[in-house]
Amino acid sequence: MKVLAANHINKYFYEPEKFQVLKNISFEARKGEFLSLVGKSGCGKSTLLYILSTMDTDYEGTLEMNGERLTGKTQDQLAAFRNEHLGFVFQFHFLLPEFTVLQNVMLPALKLGKYSAKEVEERAYQKLKLVDMHSHALKQSSKLSGGQQQRVAIARALINDPTIIMGDEPTGNLDKKNSEVVFNIFKQIAHENHQTIITVTHDPDFAKGSDRIIEMSDGQIISS
Amino acid sequence: MNIRISLQIAKTHLLTKKRQTLIAMLGVTFGIAMFIVMISFIKGVNKFLEDSALDATPHVRMYKEITSNHPSLIDEVNPGAFNVIHHQLPKNELANIKNGLQIVANIEKDKAVLGVSPQIGSQVFFNKGPIPVAGQIAGVDILKENKLYNIKRRIKSGSMEALLSNSNGILMGSILARNLNVKVGDKLTITTPTGNLKLVKVVGIYGFGIQTVDGVRCYANMSMVQEILQKDKSYVTDIHIKMKDSQAAIAFAKVLKNQYKYETQDWAEANSAFMTGDKIRNAMVVIVSITLLVVAGFGIYNIMNMNVINKMKDIAILKATGFGGKDIVAVFLIQSIIIGVLGACLGLLIGFSLSYLLSITPFNAGDFLDVKTFPVIFNIKYYLMGLAFGVVTTILAGYLPARKAAKIDPVAILRG
Numbered sequence: 001m002k003v004l005a006a007n008h009i010n011k012y013f014y015e016p017e018k019f020q021v022l023k024n025i026s027f028e029a030r031k032g033e034f035l036s037l038v039g040k041s042g043c044g045k046s047t048l049l050y051i052l053s054t055m056d057t058d059y060e061g062t063l064e065m066n067g068e069r070l071t072g073k074t075q076d077q078l079a080a081f082r083n084e085h086l087g088f089v090f091q092f093h094f095l096l097p098e099f100t101v102l103q104n105v106m107l108p109a110l111k112l113g114k115y116s117a118k119e120v121e122e123r124a125y126q127k128l129k130l131v132d133m134h135s136h137a138l139k140q141s142s143k144l145s146g147g148q149q150q151r152v153a154i155a156r157a158l159i160n161d162p163t164i165i166m167g168d169e170p171t172g173n174l175d176k177k178n179s180e181v182v183f184n185i186f187k188q189i190a191h192e193n194h195q196t197i198i199t200v201t202h203d204p205d206f207a208k209g210s211d212r213i214i215e216m217s218d219g220q221i222i223s224s
Numbered sequence: 225m226n227i228r229i230s231l232q233i234a235k236t237h238l239l240t241k242k243r244q245t246l247i248a249m250l251g252v253t254f255g256i257a258m259f260i261v262m263i264s265f266i267k268g269v270n271k272f273l274e275d276s277a278l279d280a281t282p283h284v285r286m287y288k289e290i291t292s293n294h295p296s297l298i299d300e301v302n303p304g305a306f307n308v309i310h311h312q313l314p315k316n317e318l319a320n321i322k323n324g325l326q327i328v329a330n331i332e333k334d335k336a337v338l339g340v341s342p343q344i345g346s347q348v349f350f351n352k353g354p355i356p357v358a359g360q361i362a363g364v365d366i367l368k369e370n371k372l373y374n375i376k377r378r379i380k381s382g383s384m385e386a387l388l389s390n391s392n393g394i395l396m397g398s399i400l401a402r403n404l405n406v407k408v409g410d411k412l413t414i415t416t417p418t419g420n421l422k423l424v425k426v427v428g429i430y431g432f433g434i435q436t437v438d439g440v441r442c443y444a445n446m447s448m449v450q451e452i453l454q455k456d457k458s459y460v461t462d463i464h465i466k467m468k469d470s471q472a473a474i475a476f477a478k479v480l481k482n483q484y485k486y487e488t489q490d491w492a493e494a495n496s497a498f499m500t501g502d503k504i505r506n507a508m509v510v511i512v513s514i515t516l517l518v519v520a521g522f523g524i525y526n527i528m529n530m531n532v533i534n535k536m537k538d539i540a541i542l543k544a545t546g547f548g549g550k551d552i553v554a555v556f557l558i559q560s561i562i563i564g565v566l567g568a569c570l571g572l573l574i575g576f577s578l579s580y581l582l583s584i585t586p587f588n589a590g591d592f593l594d595v596k597t598f599p600v601i602f603n604i605k606y607y608l609m610g611l612a613f614g615v616v617t618t619i620l621a622g623y624l625p626a627r628k629a630a631k632i633d634p635v636a637i638l639r640g
Binding site: 046050053055056075076079080081082083084086088090094095096097098099103107108110111112113156168 | 226228229232233236237240537538540541542543544545546547548549550551633634635638639
């Protein structure tokens with residue numbers, strides 16, 4: 001079952017001069033698939049990921065997720081869609097430093113408003129247990145190490161049970177051991193929870209372990 | 225949009241940056257406190273001046289205008305012709321209001337009128353020792369006059385009623401009494417402009433707290449003043465009227481003028497200098513208050529702007545995880561509103577305390593005004609205004625940075 005379809009995506013940068021970053025990119029992702037986007041720096045893989053993330057709306061072509069056409073929706077509609085169906089893990093962990101670990105994980109769920117605050121807290125503990133961070137739940141998130149923060153960020157990405165989880169070099173800033181931990185969590189999510197994972201990565205071991213590798217060069221997909 | 229979660233984020237932001245929050249708040253606090261002190265004090269001064277001016281002046285005064293600007297005999301005989309008269313003099317006419325007592329009785333019937341007092345006014349000299357001191361004497365029915373000006377409350381020594389039982393008694397203004405060095409029971413001579421002398425006895429000393437009254441005026445019985453001026457029992461030169469509502473006096477003065485064909489003057493006209501002062505002071509309050517609040521507003525704008533710049537990463541995360549533009553606006557606007565409301569409330573409290581301190585600070589205005597401390601008005605209206613100003617300013621100052629926050633492009637920040 002396909003959960004994501006990108007059709008004929010073209011993207012241009014206008015600064016310093018007009019330059020085509022993505023050239024007619026089309027691909028699909030299936031439910032429960034663990035996908036890696038690889039390629040040299042500047043090949044456009046991150047740019048593609050941010051278009052898929054719905055945060056970048058300045059492109060040509062169409063984007064569909066969960067059978068819903070996302071191209072042409074307003075920023076607020078896209079934000080609501082992200083809240084419910086997408087989870088993000090970034091390279092530089094990106095937690096809100098003033099909040100506790102638990103609050104960080106809870107915020108997207110409180111925003112969604114599907115569950116009561118008490119249920120949200122319970123679910124947040126579950127997700128933290130999944131990444132083995134539940135014992136740090138009440139710590140200030142700025143007090144954690146990089147690897148720990150990245151695990152919390154994964155728990156946050158999972159809180160609303162999204163269809164797709166996207167990662168922008170989620171292990172790029174981590175040591176070998178922590179990278180493995182993150183990789184195993186991703187694998188578990190994809191194969192046991194059947195959530196789709198799309199990550200941009202430079203790490204060849206990480207890419208090799210995933211279900212499918214999409215290689216990009218010069219704004220085009222050269223193998224998938 | 226979920227207000228509760230925006231509120232929670234706003235609260236966390238404010239509490240983690242306590243010092244910054246406090247500084248932003250103090251800006252508003254200072255502005256509002258100064259606004260409260262200024263408006264309470266200046267409105268107090270205005271009211272005090274108005275009250276003391278109104279206390280001593282009638283709402284409407286009716287009098288006969290003595291002027292040389294009357295049609296000459298030649299004009300009457302030879303109307304329309306080119307008549308030239310040099311140095312025309314006033315006619316030898318009486319300064320009285322004909323049927324004055326009748327008019328008083330008529331006006332008294334009007335329901336809007338609080339009291340009417342007929343008077344005979346004249347310039348006189350007071351002689352105590354070799355030097356004559358100039359002043360005025362007003363022949364009044366003291367009970368009617370009391371109804372208008374509350375003379376009884378203003379008596380400093382002696383008594384008002386003593387005037388009723390003493391046909392040669394006078395009530396003297398306190399400053400005049402001090403200048404002449406007379407006390408209750410002392411006798412002195414008064415001289416009228418036409419040269420009549422009369423020995424009178426001071427039976428009471430009063431003070432309005434206004435130099436132009438206390439330094440010149442004496443009250444006496446009507447019959448005594450009529451006697452020294454050698455006039456008959458119906459001779460009246462002025463009619464003073466107090467209304468129940470002072471604002472109604474301005475229209476009533478015109479009605480009276482048309483009805484009785486005598487000059488009338490309302491209190492606003494008589495105190496136009498005070499009124500102009502009022503307007504200038506009110507304008508000053510507005511200008512300074514707006515300045516203070518604008519400065520406080522810029523303070524908040526700056527701090528919130530910095531806040532938004534510092535929180536760009538957080539805003540990007542919130543947007544990535546599904547918070548919409550409205551949520552982000554709410555997060556930052558709520559912070560401004562909290563700062564505004566708390567700052568304004570603290571400002572009201574400080575403003576009230578300072579106003580209170582001012583209201584008990586001794587202040588000696590000399591003989592010019594009867595005041596012991598600074599006049600300050602405590603009116604809930606000003607406090608509500610201060611609160612509203614504070615909140616509106618902070619909302620305006622907070623909205624621009626909040627909107628800027630909502631417009632942040634998360635991709636640019638997350639990609640680094």
